Amino acid sequence: MELHKIESLLEKYFEGETSVAEENQLKDYFSSAGVAPEMEPYRPMFAYFKQAKAETAHKTFELPAMKTNRVAWLSIAASAVVLLGVGLMFFNRPQSQDLGTFxxxxxxxxxxxxxxxxxxxxxxxxxxxxxxxxxxxxxxxxxxxxx
Structure with missing residues (x-):
């Protein structure tokens, strides 16, 4: 690949303006044997990206089972408290007030x-x-x- 084109792709890459196809061209170039000597410092970076992409997690994580029964009872209890509060507010308000008539x-x-x-x-x-x-x-x- 032409050195000038690689330099312009690297510049675009560091600016964050490359497409996926252009990034793949850079990865292919730096993983090949014909890398120009002035471009050698970038080779480990692209090798790391290739290696990091291939890595997978081997440990499996299990999330604790959610206790749906407990959640259901808590939501029922919260609803009951709200309804009780609203009911007490409406039923305990004074029907009529004597405002001081003599x-x-x-x-x-x-x-x-x-x-x-x-x-x-x-x-x-x-x-x-x-x-x-x-x-x-x-x-x-x-x-x-x-x-």
Missing amino acids: DDPEVAFRETQKALDLLSGNVNKGIQGMQYVQEYEDVKTSVFPSK
Whole structure:
């Protein structure tokens, strides 16, 4: 085979652009006796590829048998748990809620006062927290005046 053609095939081979037929031409060339002296360094590489292709595994591997009975029972148990959870969610929800209707106006007034006192206390806590933020802003502007 022409040396120039082998060089171009090797270049294509190392670029990953050869076809299977071209790779077979290279393997045949490097396994023949007429390899050019400047191409001798590539001969062991192609000999290795030929040898590696011929190798086969002699040890047999057996995969453990899958216990289908166990898997079936686990899937049935998981389905039962899901169905039980969904059933409990639907059957245990409250039918109707008494949202605080009062027949006596005095009781309604006292309960409303309690709710408003609770709300007022929480709002006052929030305002106190904002005072700290305001102090922080005042100190920040005194240390870092805006431009």
